[in-house]
Amino acid sequence: MRKMLAAVSRVLSGASQKPASRVLVASRNFANDATFEIKKCDLHRLEEGPPVTTVLTREDGLKYYRMMQTVRRMELKADQLYKQKIIRGFCHLCDGQEACCVGLEAGINPTDHLITAYRAHGFTFTRGLSVREILAELTGRKGGCAKGKGGSMHMYAKNFYGGNGIVGAQVPLGAGIALACKYNGKDEVCLTLYGDGAANQGQIFEAYNMAALWKLPCIFICENNRYGMGTSVERAAASTDYYKRGDFIPGLRVDGMDILCVREATRFAAAYCRSGKGPILMELQTYRYHGHSMSDPGVSYRTREEIQEVRSKSDPIMLLKDRMVNSNLASVEELKVQSLVHGGLKEIDVEVRKEIEDAAQFATADPEPPLEELGYHIYSSDPPFEVRGANQWIKFKSVS
Amino acid sequence: MAAVSGLVRRPLREVSGLLKRRFHWTAPAALQVTVRDAINQGMDEELERDEKVFLLGEEVAQYDGAYKVSRGLWKKYGDKRIIDTPISEAGLRPICEFMTFNFSMQAIDQVINSAAKTYYMSGGLQPVPIVFRGPNGASAGVAAQHSQCFAAWYGHCPGLKVVSPWNSEDAKGLIKSAIRDNNPVVVLENELMYGVPFEFPPEAQSKDFLIPIGKAKIERQGTHITVVSHSRPVGHCLEAAAVLSKEGVECEVINMRTIRPMDMETIEASVMKTNHLVTVEGGWPQFGVGAEICARIMEGPAFNFLDAPAVRVTGADVPMPYAKILEDNSIPQVKDIIFAIKKTLNI
Numbered sequence: 001m002r003k004m005l006a007a008v009s010r011v012l013s014g015a016s017q018k019p020a021s022r023v024l025v026a027s028r029n030f031a032n033d034a035t036f037e038i039k040k041c042d043l044h045r046l047e048e049g050p051p052v053t054t055v056l057t058r059e060d061g062l063k064y065y066r067m068m069q070t071v072r073r074m075e076l077k078a079d080q081l082y083k084q085k086i087i088r089g090f091c092h093l094c095d096g097q098e099a100c101c102v103g104l105e106a107g108i109n110p111t112d113h114l115i116t117a118y119r120a121h122g123f124t125f126t127r128g129l130s131v132r133e134i135l136a137e138l139t140g141r142k143g144g145c146a147k148g149k150g151g152s153m154h155m156y157a158k159n160f161y162g163g164n165g166i167v168g169a170q171v172p173l174g175a176g177i178a179l180a181c182k183y184n185g186k187d188e189v190c191l192t193l194y195g196d197g198a199a200n201q202g203q204i205f206e207a208y209n210m211a212a213l214w215k216l217p218c219i220f221i222c223e224n225n226r227y228g229m230g231t232s233v234e235r236a237a238a239s240t241d242y243y244k245r246g247d248f249i250p251g252l253r254v255d256g257m258d259i260l261c262v263r264e265a266t267r268f269a270a271a272y273c274r275s276g277k278g279p280i281l282m283e284l285q286t287y288r289y290h291g292h293s294m295s296d297p298g299v300s301y302r303t304r305e306e307i308q309e310v311r312s313k314s315d316p317i318m319l320l321k322d323r324m325v326n327s328n329l330a331s332v333e334e335l336k337v338q339s340l341v342h343g344g345l346k347e348i349d350v351e352v353r354k355e356i357e358d359a360a361q362f363a364t365a366d367p368e369p370p371l372e373e374l375g376y377h378i379y380s381s382d383p384p385f386e387v388r389g390a391n392q393w394i395k396f397k398s399v400s
Numbered sequence: 401m402a403a404v405s406g407l408v409r410r411p412l413r414e415v416s417g418l419l420k421r422r423f424h425w426t427a428p429a430a431l432q433v434t435v436r437d438a439i440n441q442g443m444d445e446e447l448e449r450d451e452k453v454f455l456l457g458e459e460v461a462q463y464d465g466a467y468k469v470s471r472g473l474w475k476k477y478g479d480k481r482i483i484d485t486p487i488s489e490a491g492l493r494p495i496c497e498f499m500t501f502n503f504s505m506q507a508i509d510q511v512i513n514s515a516a517k518t519y520y521m522s523g524g525l526q527p528v529p530i531v532f533r534g535p536n537g538a539s540a541g542v543a544a545q546h547s548q549c550f551a552a553w554y555g556h557c558p559g560l561k562v563v564s565p566w567n568s569e570d571a572k573g574l575i576k577s578a579i580r581d582n583n584p585v586v587v588l589e590n591e592l593m594y595g596v597p598f599e600f601p602p603e604a605q606s607k608d609f610l611i612p613i614g615k616a617k618i619e620r621q622g623t624h625i626t627v628v629s630h631s632r633p634v635g636h637c638l639e640a641a642a643v644l645s646k647e648g649v650e651c652e653v654i655n656m657r658t659i660r661p662m663d664m665e666t667i668e669a670s671v672m673k674t675n676h677l678v679t680v681e682g683g684w685p686q687f688g689v690g691a692e693i694c695a696r697i698m699e700g701p702a703f704n705f706l707d708a709p710a711v712r713v714t715g716a717d718v719p720m721p722y723a724k725i726l727e728d729n730s731i732p733q734v735k736d737i738i739f740a741i742k743k744t745l746n747i
Contacts, residue, residue, distance in 0.1 A: 145523070145525075146522050146523035149520060149521055149523040150521040156525045169514055173510070183454070210485065377520045377522075378520055378559055379559070379582075379583045380524070380527035381527070385661065
């Protein structure tokens with residue numbers, strides 16, 4: 001505390017300090033990067049796996065921290081809004097799984113493609129949409145990313161194909177996107193995600209077959225959070241080695257709570273696909289703190305102790321923070337007056353909180369989409385036409 | 401009644417519409433093209449025109465297509481553009497062939513939930529320019545699991561377009577429009593029509609020949625009754641009309657061409673002229689295409705012009721049986737259409 005007061009007074013007295021000197025102050029305090037050991041991945045039909053050490057720069061570290069913290073806070077805000085009945089219907093939250101969406105994004109390019117199922121808010125953010133547009137879509141307002149027409153499970157962005165409500169249906173679609181990647185010849189890959197529950201679906205095996213047969217650049221990713229709704233993996237799957245379920249498709253099992261592990265595995269998998277060898281499968285072992293959806297308290301099929309244990313030992317944000325602080329990549333307590341780029345983690349927390357608050361404000365205040373637009377977006381590229389309403393006298397205009 | 405008083409015997413030479421055109425049409429090489437070849441031609445032209453178009457389906461490539469509709473295309477365009485899929489029922493502009501639409505039921509979730517609804521759910525961000533095509537409805541002797549008509553099932557869904565060609569001209573013009581459309585289009589072909597040759601007018605021979613989706617065609621003009629149909633039954637309606645013409649009844653036969661969006665204007669205008677309506681389809685009666693037409697007629701201006709209730713001719717309300725006599729009586733025959741027309745006209 002005394003240290004902090006001293007620092008505050010130092011800075012206040014030099015309030016006209018220029019950014020340059022702040023930079024000097026910053027670089028004097030922190031390392032530029034650090035090397036970390038990461039868990040070795042279990043391999044299936046692979047001679048070698050991702051590296052067991054990785055270099056994390058301060059800049060990347062801060063970026064990942066901020067992104068994960070944003071996803072975390074956004075999901076918690078959604079929880080709050082749902083309980084206030086401002087969000088309706090389905091709401092599947094991914095807090096606990098932040099290392100997956102942020103780590104995957106860190107391992108690919110923005111020009112690569114991604115498709116997932118309904119637990120999609122994190123991916124919607126990491127693929128480029130703002131918290132504002134996401135929350136406003138959840139609250140069903142016109143400022144939502146799908147103009148309020150889609151809701152929680154139907155958000156789309158550039159090279160992000162949702163957000164899909166039918167369990168497993170996104171996997172053949174993902175293989176199709178990979179087919180398009182191969183067809184277009186631009187070395188792009190498609191990340192096709194599904195959960196441990198969906199992993200037992202037939203259409204996934206059809207997709208495995210076609211992807212392998214045609215050597216599609218498809219990274220199948222099983223986000224194994226141990227429960228398919230309320231059914232634990234042991235009760236659902238004859239084989240819980242999800243990374244092996246692709247059979248003839250090589251696979252790796254990844255610690256999905258460690259963002260660096262996810263990043264390295266993704267880089268490895270993407271390089272594999274880009275080299276034309278065909279599809280590969282990644283199982284990310286992760287955990288969700290919330291229940292399956294907002295209507296599930298999440299404690300009837302698992303214990304509170306288990307949830308608490310994961311939180312205290314494996315929380316992805318905590319893991320990254322500890323690493324960064326212990327390696328002097330960042331500090332926990334830093335001054336608010338320091339410039340944002342070189343800020344400390346607490347400061348990031350403050351900023352993120354503000355960003356989420358502002359977004360929630362917007363999402364609550366923005367008006368619903370106008371009723372006149374109910375019939376819009378039935379067809380693409382078509383002249384306007386009429387759509388029937390609840391009776392023959394109610395007509396809505398439909399514009400593409 | 402009023403209908404009888406409207407009957408006038410007309411000389412043969414004034415029989416209008418398709419038959420007349422055929423008699424007068426004596427182009428040097430009167431080009432006859434089967435429906436199969438018309439679809440093949442349409443796809444070939446679109447594959448050539450736009451490299452983003454490609455075809456996938458079971459046996460479409462090396463087998464030349466289960467019904468030979470894609471014959472020659474694999475040799476011409478290769479593995480990249482013509483893809484054999486293993487049994488499994490995903491910008492690019494795919495043409496997805498279902499060996500029959502019965503199999504589409506296994507993939508129907510993708511057609512509806514991933515294709516039809518996506519543009520709407522995404523608030524206009526993600527169009528889905530895909531064509532689902534294949535034979536629909538009854539064939540011959542293929543029994544219950546291979547004979548269902550899906551016009552009503554797909555026609556039910558907003559976000560889809562559904563077309564149903566009858567002759568070769570329809571087949572080519574509609575498949576080309578479907579491929580160029582930026583929306584998911586279901587093209588319901590008919591296996592029994594694939595081998596039937598039709599005259600191909602010169603405009604249909606052009607690479608830019610398109611038939612607009614959402615527009616019906618009056619195949620035969622008439623004054624006494626409107627007969628609306630789609631796909632193979634259109635031919636039966638024309639046969640019925642020919643028979644009835646000899647008895648002095650002139651039927652106006654409308655070929656819907658599109659199931660969704662339905663061209664009610666053409667149907668209504670015709671009913672307002674003839675005062676009578678019979679719908680004819682191969683599908684089951686309940687919740688079908690004819691049911692929809694009747695409901696809409698009641699809601700629109702044509703209702704007040706009806707001199708008799710509208711009547712539907714449909715497939716029998718049974719799963720398709722195998723034995724020939726049973727199968728023959730499970731789909732609308734020409735005699736059933738004639739009977740329905742006479743009943744409606746009270747003659």
